[in-house]
Amino acid sequence: MTLHISRTRRAVALSAGLATATALALLPGTASAVSTAGGLVRAKAAQTAGPELSYIVNVRPEQGGSDRIQRAIADAGGSVVQAYDRIGVIVAHSADAGFAAAIRKVKGVDSAGATRTAPLPAQSTTDVGTPKNLTAADLKAAGAKAAAGEDPLEPLQWDLKAIKADKAHEKTLGSSKVTVGVIDTGVDDTHPDIAPNFDRAKSVSCITGKPDTTQGAWRPFATGGSPHGTHVAGEIAGAKNGVGITGVAPGVKVAAIKVSTQGGSFFYTEAVVCGFMWAAEHHIDVTNNSYYTDPWYFNCTNDPDQKALVEAITRASRYAESQGTVNVAAAGNENYDLASDSITDPSSPNDSTPGSRVINPRECLDIPTELPGVVTVASTGAKGMKSSFSNYGFGVIDIAAPGGDSTTYQPPQAPATSGLILGPVPGGGWAYMAGTSMATPHVVGVAALLKSEHPHASAWQIKALLALQADRTPCNTPYDIDADGKPDAVCQGPNAYNGFYGAGITDALNAVTQ
Structure with a gap:
């Protein structure tokens, strides 16, 4: 399979979906508050x-x-x-x-x-999809190879075994008192893998920068929508209920915080600020941030507009953390060394006419990924190596988790057949996706398990436990994933903490046995 990466970045283009789903690509408070x-x-x-x-x-x-x-x-x-x-x-x-x-x-x-370079479009907050669920016959056929105690599609989830989530589930599925907020493109709360764990009271649309709690506003748009947020939500908290897949923390609650626009699926600053503030004021324990804030891939603080965007989201994410929320974000899919002195950004601004510019990533930030306090996640494939597309960087990457890779580069062990990550999509189906977008929910799921085990722990303490439970993973030297005799990336740092894997690959079993 050839792995393609689209211009916008967070999820990498996919293989064919399962059942009725077609796999799609997506890259890029309260009144008192x-x-x-x-x-x-x-x-x-x-x-x-x-x-x-x-x-x-x-x-x-x-x-x-x-x-x-x-x-x-x-x-x-x-x-x-x-x-x-x-x-x-x-x-x-x-x-x-x-x-x-x-x-x-x-x-x-x-x-x-x-916050943008394109004019404000007319936005609808009511044009949301009306999903159709899979039939009982479809589910029976998909689960023919499942073992006793497994959900029907669990044998295809090599990623669960890679982080020992299957073993962790023998001890706990996580607590229903823990809520994860999926700051993303919206979540299909009627999907049979998500409905049992969905928290409507903590779900919202933030696309205008102002919270909208209209019934269903948190769902993906019917026109110009995306399956991305639904897939992410399922990876985190897909219910262990005899249907479809199993999430990393299948006993915790999941809430949708929709922040992407209709049509272009842009994640603008006002929506992201609203998302973090909503999480802070609604006692969300962990947020999943598998996106970068449009229209600038990197925001340079010597530009007055971009400086303001960095400052606003920094304030919002820090406030959320001060209220107990752990914020986790995807590192990105361009195989960039985020610790280097120079990167060519060919895609900004992505909402009008992009131009190529050379930036210093230490001065021009990918937000929220590189903001203080945010846990930054790199992606690994089925062989446990850095994914071919995953960004990296010593001192930038905090932790790594399975996000998939080309089956050509990192094939899984049978009975799994794809090197990508399986998850639910709107309409009651399932599909494969890959990217640091898919790695991040694995870390978020483990953070939710940690919060379940340590309900009174602060956000800082949960982050410290995330680093402690990770399996130390040394650098791959040389890293030649396509076997053409040339290094595809250079890993720096010691085995205990390096630019490919940070503190290591997340481990769900360690999280529930510490």
Whole structure:
């Protein structure tokens, strides 16, 4: 099988799906904490006409909802959509081309910038899919080879055995008091593998930067939607119920936090900030972040717009962690060394006209992946080596987990037939995907098991336990995964912590026996 990587990055293109599913590719608070001051603050007429864009305005937290700042936004030609007072982040819209420059001059504003380079489209929050579930006959046929105690498709999940999740399940499936938030493209909560563990009360759509709890708003869009979030949710908490696959932590709850736009599936800053704030205020224990924040693959802090985006998501993710949430993110699928001095980014901005630029990844950040406190996950294949596509970097990668790879490079042992990761997709089916997107849910599932075992542990303590339970994995030297005689990546660091695997490959059995 030839492995393809699409332009946008987080999941790698797939093999054929199972049953009725067709595998698709995707790469790229509460009222006390969140306010919409007086509804929408109407803007004055724009002085310099331009496309309507969304902006982030970062202010001193104590002034986040002040009338003065919001009046200044209106005076600069903007309208307030949402104010996150506890972190001092305001989401605003404006069609004034000079809005950002004007608002940066206002006393109390730390930074401000456009979250996109394309105009705001009309968005629907009600165009959600109505899934169709698999028939009993389909499930029976798919599970013909399953052993006693296994879900029908579990024999195809080589990744569970790779992290000893099957052995961990003999001890515990995880606690229903633990909730994982899937910050992603939406989750099909009617899927038979997800429905038993789905938490509707903690699910939301954040695509506008303002929480929308309308029934079903958290589901993937029916038009221009994506199976990505459903697949991720199943990998984490697919129920062990005699149906389909089994998740890493099949006894915990999973909530959908939809942050991707309709059509293009862009993950913009205002939505990501909303997602982290929702997680913080709704007692979400772990978040899965298998995306990068569009439109910039890397956000350079010497650019005023990009600097504002980094600051806003940093504030939001740090606030979530301060409330007990462990944030886990995918490292990316370009085989980049994120610890190098120079990377060529050919894809930014990806919502208009991309251009090629050379950046220093130590100064230009992939967010939320490289933010302080976020657990960064690299991907491994069925042979336990770094996946051919996985980004890496000494001091950047915290931990590794199975995310799949080309079967040509890393074939699994029978009865598994694909080197990719099997998971549910909208409509009641299952499909294979690969990427650091698929590695991250394995670490999130283990973090959920750790939280189940240590319910009073802080986010910092769960992160420390994640590193302790990992199986130390040495560098592959040389790393020539395609066997052409040339190294495909260079691993740096000692066996105990290195650029390919960080602290090692996550181990679910260790997590429940510590």
